[in-house]
Amino acid sequence: MISLIGFIGLIMSFFCNVVVVTSYYFRINKRFNQIFYLALYCGLFFICLSFFSLMFAYLSSDFSNFNVFQNSHSSKPLLYKITGTWGNHEGSMLLWLLIMNIYNIVFSFNTTLEDILKKLTIFFQSSLYLCFSLFVILTSNPFLVNSIEVNEGLGLNPILQDPALAIHPPFLYIGYVGFSLILSLALAGTISDKLDNLWIKVIKRWTMFCWLMLTGGIALGSYWAYYELGWGGWWFWDPVENVSLMPWIAGLALVHSLMITQQEQLLKRWIVFLSILCFSLSILGTFLVRSGILTSVHSFATDASRGIFILILFLTITGFSFIVFILKAPHSNKKLNLLFINKTSALIINNIVMLIACITLLLGTIYPIIVEVLTNKRISVGAPYYNSTVIPILLPGFLIMSIAPMLSWQSNKLVKLKNYIYLLIVTGISTVLIAYLTKFNIWAFIGTILSLWIIATSLLSILHNCLKNKFNKFFIYNNALIAHLGVGFVILGITFSSIFQTKNNFEIETGETINAGEYSLRLNNLQMLEKNNFQELQGVFLLYKKDKLLTSIKSSKRYYYVSKIITTEAGIYHDWLKDFYLVLSDEKNNKWSITIYHNPLVSFIWIGVIIMIFSGMVGVLKR
Amino acid sequence: MKKIFLSVPLIIVILITIFCLVFLLQNRDPTKPPSALLNKNLPDFDIINLFDNTNIISSKNFKGNIMLINFFASWCSPCKIEHPLFFEIKKNYPSIILIGIDYKDKGEEGINYLKTMGNPYDYVGVDNKGSIGLELGVFGLPETFIVNSKGIIVHKHLGPITKKIITNEIIPFIQ
Amino acid sequence: MKLYLLSNKLVLVIFYLSILLFSTIALSNEVIDYKVKKITSGLRCMTCKNQTIYDSDADFSKDIRKIVRQKLVNNHTEKEIINFLVERYGEYIAFTPQLNRRNIFLWIFPFLIFALSFVFFIIHLKKNPTK
Numbered sequence: 050m051i052s053l054i055g056f057i058g059l060i061m062s063f064f065c066n067v068v069v070v071t072s073y074y075f076r077i078n079k080r081f082n083q084i085f086y087l088a089l090y091c092g093l094f095f096i097c098l099s100f101f102s103l104m105f106a107y108l109s110s111d112f113s114n115f116n117v118f119q120n121s122h123s124s125k126p127l128l129y130k131i132t133g134t135w136g137n138h139e140g141s142m143l144l145w146l147l148i149m150n151i152y153n154i155v156f157s158f159n160t161t162l163e164d165i166l167k168k169l170t171i172f173f174q175s176s177l178y179l180c181f182s183l184f185v186i187l188t189s190n191p192f193l194v195n196s197i198e199v200n201e202g203l204g205l206n207p208i209l210q211d212p213a214l215a216i217h218p219p220f221l222y223i224g225y226v227g228f229s230l231i232l233s234l235a236l237a238g239t240i241s242d243k244l245d246n247l248w249i250k251v252i253k254r255w256t257m258f259c260w261l262m263l264t265g266g267i268a269l270g271s272y273w274a275y276y277e278l279g280w281g282g283w284w285f286w287d288p289v290e291n292v293s294l295m296p297w298i299a300g301l302a303l304v305h306s307l308m309i310t311q312q313e314q315l316l317k318r319w320i321v322f323l324s325i326l327c328f329s330l331s332i333l334g335t336f337l338v339r340s341g342i343l344t345s346v347h348s349f350a351t352d353a354s355r356g357i358f359i360l361i362l363f364l365t366i367t368g369f370s371f372i373v374f375i376l377k378a379p380h381s382n383k384k385l386n387l388l389f390i391n392k393t394s395a396l397i398i399n400n401i402v403m404l405i406a407c408i409t410l411l412l413g414t415i416y417p418i419i420v421e422v423l424t425n426k427r428i429s430v431g432a433p434y435y436n437s438t439v440i441p442i443l444l445p446g447f448l449i450m451s452i453a454p455m456l457s458w459q460s461n462k463l464v465k466l467k468n469y470i471y472l473l474i475v476t477g478i479s480t481v482l483i484a485y486l487t488k489f490n491i492w493a494f495i496g497t498i499l500s501l502w503i504i505a506t507s508l509l510s511i512l513h514n515c516l517k518n519k520f521n522k523f524f525i526y527n528n529a530l531i532a533h534l535g536v537g538f539v540i541l542g543i544t545f546s547s548i549f550q551t552k553n554n555f556e557i558e559t560g561e562t563i564n565a566g567e568y569s570l571r572l573n574n575l576q577m578l579e580k581n582n583f584q585e586l587q588g589v590f591l592l593y594k595k596d597k598l599l600t601s602i603k604s605s606k607r608y609y610y611v612s613k614i615i616t617t618e619a620g621i622y623h624d625w626l627k628d629f630y631l632v633l634s635d636e637k638n639n640k641w642s643i644t645i646y647h648n649p650l651v652s653f654i655w656i657g658v659i660i661m662i663f664s665g666m667v668g669v670l671k672r
Numbered sequence: 673m674k675k676i677f678l679s680v681p682l683i684i685v686i687l688i689t690i691f692c693l694v695f696l697l698q699n700r701d702p703t704k705p706p707s708a709l710l711n712k713n714l715p716d717f718d719i720i721n722l723f724d725n726t727n728i729i730s731s732k733n734f735k736g737n738i739m740l741i742n743f744f745a746s747w748c749s750p751c752k753i754e755h756p757l758f759f760e761i762k763k764n765y766p767s768i769i770l771i772g773i774d775y776k777d778k779g780e781e782g783i784n785y786l787k788t789m790g791n792p793y794d795y796v797g798v799d800n801k802g803s804i805g806l807e808l809g810v811f812g813l814p815e816t817f818i819v820n821s822k823g824i825i826v827h828k829h830l831g832p833i834t835k836k837i838i839t840n841e842i843i844p845f846i847q
Numbered sequence: 848m849k850l851y852l853l854s855n856k857l858v859l860v861i862f863y864l865s866i867l868l869f870s871t872i873a874l875s876n877e878v879i880d881y882k883v884k885k886i887t888s889g890l891r892c893m894t895c896k897n898q899t900i901y902d903s904d905a906d907f908s909k910d911i912r913k914i915v916r917q918k919l920v921n922n923h924t925e926k927e928i929i930n931f932l933v934e935r936y937g938e939y940i941a942f943t944p945q946l947n948r949r950n951i952f953l954w955i956f957p958f959l960i961f962a963l964s965f966v967f968f969i970i971h972l973k974k975n976p977t978k
Contacts, residue, residue: 287897322681329685342695344702346897353696360696364689371682378678387972394972401964409957415688416944416953422694424949427705431942433889438957705893708937802910809935811893811907 051106052114056192058099059143062150063182065092069175073168086157089171092178093154100147103191104134112202115193116140122204122611124582132215133205138339138349139191141218146185148219148226149178156230161251166243173233180362188355204611207583213273217266221293224263225334228296228327231256231303235324236370239377244317252324253307254669259327260300261665267293268658275651276621278346283654286432288343291410292334298410299327302403309385309396317379319400325374329367330407336360342418388461395453402446409438447499447540451506454529455513465513472509476502496544503537524667531667535660542653546628551647556640569593570631572641573601583609585618588633588641592622604633604643625652707817707828708809714739714819715807719797722774722782729795734769738846739819741771742793743805746785748813754832758792761838765846772796775805775813818845879919886915886925889942890932899942 068088075081103116107130112118120137121130129136135144153174159167185191208214234252238244270293275283284290303323309316336342339349340356387394413430421427455463463469480498484490507530514526524531555563562571571591578585587605591598604620622629630646709715714731721727742758744751762770772793774782782798799805808817818827826845829837884901890911892903900908900915911932918928932940944950 285897326681333688336692340692340696341702342692344897353699356696357693360689360692364685367685368682371685375675375678375682385971389972394968397968401968405957405961405964408960412953412956415691416950418695419691420949421700421706422691422698425706425710426708426949427937427939428944428950429891429939429942430944430953431889431891433943434953438954442957442961705937705939708933708935708939806914806935809937811936 051102051109051111052192052194055099055102055106056190058095058097058102059146059182059186059190059192062092062095062099062146063179063186065089065095066175066178066182070172070179073172076168085168085171089154089157089175092175093150096147096150099192100134100143103140103143104131107131107134110202112199113195114191115195116191118195118199118202120205121202122582123201124611125205125210126581128212128215129205129210133209135218136205136209136215138355139185139189141222142181142185142189143191144218145222145226146178146182148222149174149181149229152227152230153178156255159251161247163243163247166237166241166248169237169241170230170233173236174230177229177233177366180366184355184358184362188352188358204582204609207607207609207612207614207616208277210582211273211277213269214277217269217273219266220262220269221266224259224261224266224300225293225296225331227255227259227262228300228331231259231324232328232366232370235321236373239321239373239379242377242379244321244379249307249320252320253304256300256303256307256324257665257668260297260304261662261669263293263297263300264658264665265662267297268655268662272655276619283651285346286435287347288345288414289338289347291414291435292330292337295334295407295410296327296330298403298407299323299330302400302407303327305396305399305403309393316385321374321378325367325370329363329370330411332359332363332366336363337414343414386459390449390456391461392453392456392458395449395456398449399446399453402443406439406442409442410435413438444495444499447503447536450533450536451503452510454507454533455510468509468513469506472505473502476505490548493544493548496540496548500537500541500544503533503540507531507534507537524671528664528667528671532661532664535657535664538653538657538660540657542650542655542657545650546648546654549649553645553647554642555645556637556642558640567595568629569596570602570645575641582611583607588620588643590620590631590643592629602629602631604631606633623652626650628652704830707825709825710828712825714817714823714825717804717807719771719773719795719804722772722786722796722798725798729797734771734819735823736821737769738767738821739769739771739817740842741773741808741817741819743773743775743799743808743810743813743815744785745775745777745813746781747777750832751814752789754814754834755789755792757833757835757838759790761842762792762794768846770794773804774798775810776800776802818842820845879916882919882925883912883916886919886928887912890915890929891940891942893936893940 065088069085069092072081072084072088076085103114105111106114106117107121108127110117110121110123110130112121116137116139120140121133125133133140135141153171156174157167157171162170231252234248234255238248238252267290270290271283274285303320306316306320306323336356336359338345338347339351339359340353341349341351342356385393385397387397413434416430417428452463452469457464476498480494480501483497484494510530511527511534514530515523518526553565557563557570557572559572559574562569569592571593573589573591575586575588578587585605585607587603590602590604592600592602600622602620602622605618607616607618608614609616617632617634620631620633622631626649628646628648628651630648632644632646634642634644636642717731719729719731721729740761744755758770758772761768770793772786772791772795774785774796777785777798777800782796786796797804802810805811808815812830814832816829816833817825820826827841829841833842887901887908888899890900892898892900892905892908892911894905894907895903898908900911914932915928918931923931929941933945938945944953946954
């Protein structure tokens with residue numbers, strides 16, 4: 050019954066949007082306005098009905114629904130029953146549709162844009178909605194019903210039963226899918242030739258919002274990978290991760306490009322191109338992940354026919370957009386005021402660097418496919434490739450980023466240049482000291498000096514601003530600096546946690562203590578816990594610093610009854626300056642083998658990201 | 673000139689679509705990479721007879737005949753499923769030499785396995801440490817290699833063979 | 848007295864030699880461990896989904912780690928070991944794309960467009976008079 054309601058909601062939402070799209074052609078008609086918006090709101094109503102029907106089916110463990118049967122179990126905790134709605138291919142695509150529709154409705158309340166432009170944007174957004182709706186209805190219907198009666202479900206992968214991973218898809222999709230609105234705005238503006246300041250204002254706010262949510266989504270995924278997957282890392286250049294990074298980088302380039310326009314110089318064509326690029330990368334990413342064409346740690350249940358459908362969607366939507374781009378791309382009459390070095394050129398450098406990084410990621414991800422089709426040989430393009438290409442390419446961007454917010458638009462002078470030079474000398478000396486103490490690794494040196502320089506200059510610039518303006522309009526002057534400060538922290542965290550990570554294996558017995566420097570670790574006891582869907586063998590370890598008890602760290606092995614999978618849960622001790630990451634391995638003769646990772650400055654990564662997200666929120670909300 | 677620049681993104685989109693489409697339509701399995709030894713000579717290695725440890729034959733001895741080398745083990749469940757099909761292959765194509773390699777089994781387990789399931793192979797070798805498997809790039813059982821009369825590896829199949837696979841993948845190389 | 852001093856010196860010599868020997872063994876073990884980590888971090892576990900041989904617990908990874916260690920002890924170079932594995936398992940096992948004709952585009956392209964855009968940028972700068 051609930052599946053029927055859900056399915057009807059899905060179909061009705063499709064038809065409502067058909068009405069929206071077709072009624073646009075009759076916009077001269079008097080009643081057009083009413084029908085247009087009525088259909089739009091009904092469309093939202095129906096997709097909400099559909100989505101919440103599926104969620105209800107999960108909540109009530111309605112196993113007559115095939116999707117619920119495949120992915121859920123009555124013993125699953127309530128939170129994961131709810132979030133399990135999008136923990137599978139069909140459900141997540143339904144979430145995609147819901148978000149796409151919500152963007153359309155929220156945008157319809159916009160009062161800044163001219164009415165014609167607004168309606169054309171809604172038209173395109175509804176058209177995009179129809180494309181993906183068709184995909185869900187024809188190939189990924191979450192409302193299929195079981196032909197036989199079943200009492201119990203097959204269960205959900207235990208690795209997915211986790212709070213961070215539960216909210217990671219919604220955040221990610223609000224970002225990813227949000228770029229569809231950016232595309233719609235770009236197409237509407239290009240076709241009707243209304244890429245004016247109002248359009249810039251609107252698209253700027255939406256882009257910032259989407260990018261911000263995407264940052265949160267990626268960070269959540271990374272954080273989850275860090276504490277869940279058991280090998281102490283948080284970024285693996287895995288295809289699925291790269292696929293989420295590409296729209297993020299393009300979005301970042303777009304956010305920066307939209308800033309140039311505020312000072313009478315317009316890069317309309319470039320902005321339209323980036324707007325198309327963001328969503329194209331989202332669709333391509335969806336294809337790469339869900340078609341099964343790439344091997345990844347985080348794979349979805351795959352199907353070649355679904356893959357081909359998304360590929361056709363990719364070709365159609367992106368092809369159409371780029372054809373519009375070729376035919377109607379705007380011309381900028383004004384020449385850019387490029388000096389070395391003023392704010393405009395700094396932003397251009399940022400764009401170049403970001404785009405090349407993005408292209409390199411794309412090339413690395415697609416290359417194995419091309420090679421295998423042409424030569425029947427399979428190659429791997431993994432972390433070593435991206436580390437040697439993307440990171441060096443980003444370096445000039447990071448360098449410029451430090452002083453960019455303080456540069457002038459017109460001249461190539463930097464206010465209070467002397468202070469910055471003193472700061473550079475101080476940073477240089479401190480870095481050399483640190484490098485000497487940490488046995489000089491070239492990447493550590495580059496990362497440290499770059500990040501310290503960024504952090505120091507950002508703080509100095511904020512200080513200059515405060516001295517000049519007191520706290521008037523604090524966030525208007527300092528928002529970019531705050532964002533860059535966050536980036537500085539992230540780079541510092543990444544540098545130290547990847548280069549200076551240490552991994553040690555030990556064998557330990559209950560009651561035994563291991564000593565390492567000023568720390569000691571004691572295996573206090575092992576306990577068996579019973580939860581409703583798994584059994585846990587937990588090792589309780591006590592961490593001492595200089596013989597004083599710091600905390601207990603618990604690492605465990607879990608056996609999930611339904612899926613019969615054994616997972617290992619790491620125990621983490623978080624400190625501002627380091628993380629101890631403990632993984633319980635195997636037991637032999639009463640001795641447990643454990644692995645302890647020492648990850649310095651990991652917290653800086655999360656702190657930096659939070660600063661970046663905060664700055665993004667300010668950017669969206671400020672007038 | 674500018675128009676060419678503007679068309680670059682569109683061209684890239686079309687190219688990506690074509691390559692991905694061809695990849696999908698060719699039914700390539702991302703979990704099964706094509707063998708590195710395709711169209712190369714079968715490496716030389718010594719095979720110790722499973723039933724008689726003193727009987728050692730070099731792979732060179734089998735040259736001149738079409739060979740089907742199948743890696744199996746008593747601990748491998750998919751191997752049990754494909755096992756009966758080898759009798760059929762032997763019956764229908766007697767000219768092929770069927771070589772079985774018992775991979776990483778301990779002691780008598782391989783012999784017992786063949787006693788229970790029957791022995792379709794012309795020659796069975798034992799590879800306790802996996803060194804023969806290493807030479808041929810074996811990583812997951814079962815794996816089946818087809819070597820032509822010139823000693824060149826012409827096909828490798830990962831996973832259990834089925835009647836369909838025999839018809840589509842194995843027969844073409846045997847003609 | 849002389850015999851006492853001589854035997855003392857002998858003990859000292861043996862002591863220092865054994866420290867030297869011990870530290871070379873310990874040091875070389877450390878070096879080999881480091882090299883195993885370095886090499887296996889760049890190799891793919893063929894039975895896993897996108898994990899390195901260093902990180903994976905699979906049987907296949909354990910075997911390959913043993914083989915890499917053995918070859919290092921026998922003084923093979925990193926390049927020789929990787930080539931050995933690539934010959935048998937294909938380029939797929941190496942996470943770093945090999946430098947050959949097929950992959951040259953992959954390696955050169957990023958730096959090529961980087962250089963080109965840098966040149967392009969400089970040219971545009973020159974076109975604008977500095978104020």
